[in-house]
Amino acid sequence: MLKQKVRFKLLDLILIIFCIGIVYFIFYRINVQLEYRSNWAAIPRYLLRKDPSTGKLIPNYLLLGLFTTIRLSVWSTLLGLVVGVIMGIFRTTKILFLRLVGRIYVEFIRNLPPLVLIFLFYYFASGQILPLLGVEEFIRTRSASAQAILAFFFAEKALFTQFVSGVITIGLFEGAFITEVVRSGIESIERGQREAAYSLGLSWLDQMRFIIMPQAIKRILPPLGNEFISTVKRSSIVSAISIQELTFQGRQLATSTLWVFEVWITVALMYLMLTLILSFAVSAMEKRLRISD
Amino acid sequence: MSEKKLGEHIITVDNVSKTFTGGIQAVKNFSTKIRRSEVLVIMGPSGSGKSTLLRCLNGLEEPDSGTIIIDGIPLDDDKRHRLEIRKEVGMVFQQFNLFPHLTALENVNLAQIRVRKKSKKEATEMSMDMLTKVGIAEKAHCYPAQLSGGQQQRVAIARALAMMPKVMLFDEPTSALDPEMINEVLDVMKNLAREGMTMVVVTHEMGFAREVSDWVIFMDDGQIVETGTVEHFFKNPREERTKLFLSQIL
């Protein structure tokens, strides 16, 4: 890679001044024209609050929302990964039926508006799949400490079904994108690799395991990292099904307090923090992979 | 010529045809028989179906019709037959096709362990023998990217040999190499031929053909145009197409 020195030019200065101008103008409009009285001081208490009984600081509203967003993203990414790897491999097999299954899955998900999918999945998941799996029953019969652990990693008892529906929904949604990432990764491996492995007598599974996947994974990882970041962003859509993640909490807070700008800017910054950390991690990983080539 | 003894027929190709989707008939009603320990060289212009024929012999391509029998095993729909043939037939590719994420040694080890079910120790012993045989033992722990083309191709040969194949197929093994590396690969192949390996070699290296081949097939347009010893091809090729081709490569 060519390294380019960053040099500050007059154009950059003009652009920066221009941007500052725009931001100033927006705030001016908000403050003067809308006669909006900003109240930033109120925000921290929606992040952390004092526990009335113990006096310790505990996470409040927005921070709880952030935690739910993180939990939601982690689990749905894992689910999406499992589904995506399986479907991605399906899409590259010789068996027409499996290819068709993978194809239908991807096309179905990519060609419907996400919001419609969310509702569709949600009512299907919460109405059909979860009762079938006996999730609610499972939660109710756990001990208090087990429930606490479940609450930490997933959601509290009352919101558990909803949370799981949300995970399934986003997971299946992400899975379609990961399917394509995996498929193109596998297809990017030169044909000769599989042919050499085949000629040596390796079974299909061994070809995948020892030859194709180890090479494909290197190429898959960077775009996969980007999919993880997208998961965080896309997870906001499940606020539509009343899962109390960051966007949902933000909306609740904004409507009840009317500090619309403060709340949404805070929410935006919280998302940014999460996604920027992830994208730094992804580019660090990309750099390391490039070195090992 | 060498005094090696030729055995019974180990490869029988009977009336094999292969048409690709898109309508190109790459191999047309091709029949031939190859004896144990024989070295057959196949020549022919680009697109004449040499690679396709070779790839049919180990199941990489599926013929539309005809039969192929290798060491008594028919190459049919039976999965066990196909696996057996893949194990018994080694293939060396023009582009080497080494596994880039594995060292030379690991490249040679893998199939012995996974397919021949050897222990890692046994496999490594065999691999080192084979890498020594192709004169590259000191590079055992290098990755393919750290090796020259000629070295990579020798590792690829060692990888195929480590499976103890009964037949070795070579598809233009030297045509992707820089000229100064061609001989180190050809020397390995000549030794192999002298040891009595059954070999089918697609190549235009006349020196190699002259030294070790028992006979030559000249093919064009998916069919055999002419067969004979190298001497025959040098002294009095019969067909016009053969003469034209030879005048181009000699």
Ligand SMILES: Nc1ncnc2c1ncn2[C@@H]1O[C@H](COP(=O)(O)OP(=O)(O)OP(=O)(O)O)[C@@H](O)[C@H]1O
């Ligand atoms: N996978 C494929 N799909 C479609 N057509 C193919 C395929 N492989 C080969 N062909 C066609 O079949 C014919 C024979 O190809 P083949 O590779 O066997 O020739 P070749 O004699 O090995 O040529 P070369 O000397 O260039 O390697 C060519 O016309 C080629 O374009």
Ligand SMILES: [Mg+2]
């Ligand atoms: Mg060819």
